[in-house]
Amino acid sequence: MISLDDPRKLVPLRDQAHQVAMNMLRPISRKYDAAEHEYPKELDLLAAMIDGLSESGASNGAGAGGVKRDEDTADDGKVKNGTNLASVLGIAEMCWGDVGLLLSLPRQGLGNSAIASVANAEQQKRFEGVWAGMAITEPGTGSDSANISTTAVLDGDEYVINGEKIFVTSGDRCDAVVVWATLDRSAGRAAIKSFVVPKGTPGMTVERLEHKLGIKASDTATIRFEDCRVPAENLLGSPDIDTKAGFGGAMATFDNTRPLVAAMAVGCARASLDLTRDLLERAGVDIDYDRPGHVQSAAAAKYLQMEADWEGARLLMLQAAWMADNGKPNSLEASMAKAKAGRVGSDVTLSCVELCGSVGYAEGELLEKWARDSKILDIFEGTQQIQQLIVARRVLGLTSAQLR
Secondary structure (H helix, E strand, C coil), rough: CCCCCCCCHHHHHHHHHHHHHHHHHHHHHHHHHCCCCCCHHHHHHHHHHHHHHHCCCCCCCCCCCCCCCCCCCCCCCCCCCCCCHHHHHHHHHHHHHHHHHHHHHCCCCCCHHHHHHCHHHHHHHHHCCCCCCEEECCEEEEECCCCCCCCCECCCCCCEEEEEEEEEECCCCCCEEEEEEECCHHHHHHEEEEEECCCCCCCCEEEECCCCCCCCCCCCEEEEEEEEEEEEHHHHCCCCCCCCCCCHHHHHHHHHHHHHHHHHHHHHHHHHHHHHHHHHHHHCCCCCCCHHHHHHHHHHHHHHHHHHHHHHHHHHHHEEEEEEEECCHHHHHHHHHHHHHHHHHHHHHHHHHHHHEEEEECCCCCCHHHHHHHCCCCCCCHHHHHHHHHHHHHHHHCCCCCCC
């Protein structure tokens, strides 16, 4: 029998993350939405708590920390509920509190997930404790990461990096940035590698911070690299250009981070649903789960439809994370989870604003903020349209050249 309940061993983590979201993130959510680019100092204490729990083994993935597939993935018939599932459950609860603040947590950046996905054992140890941002997008390259133009040229025992990256989450606050660059543009996708570039490296300049629609607590930077030299050992994984492996090393990062972004959308949407139900009930709208929607009020019917969509997104998120924990290829499921959760997150948060009318649109409640925050979750780590294209290719068995 399939159990859709959260694994018992992960329930304490989930509940702990919810308490943190309610008592530490929600109270300062509006403050740092208004104070864009101001670092949330309250997060230092939270980051220290998460570090302590991780070191003690009492917690895995309480924030957007790096996650990786368990090494012991032999098919022994046992179900493994590990780091990936713990991470998405924790992240969903934390984003019930605030997405921007979750993205601002020290040492919990998306770049950390890239390190966990691609780095070898020595690099994992060397970069332990580093707060890593992720630099993929370029002015002329958005969702099609294969067209990256930033170059990395080997010169002795160093790589020389040249290019510009935009929309780098935590790009100003982080300790290092994971930069995606090509070793040889003529070799296509196979030549794209990721490099850990410590902040302060000569030739690396934070050009500006972006003013954004949402997640204002999280800094988003433009970074320029001009003859920026990094040690050759900072190239994550293998330096070999393997045309047979193709884009595999880089895509392993997305297979890990896309379920995390899906979890962010699931958490933000859940926050909107919870508050909307409370506001509707206060207004006298009864939501009855024992009767079909068409015999209830229009508001109740809309709410039931949103909850059903949300549940579908949540289950896809859990499936993608569970498959990673159990050593199963999850590229298709990761893209499905990201596509579904990203779309549902935007639809649910905006619909909740509409259902609550002037209360939803005003700043007296957080509904309007959640609607603004959720939009980015349908865009970064691969847009809705790109996810649908990836899913179609996987289902139809077509290559990127065959289906564009």
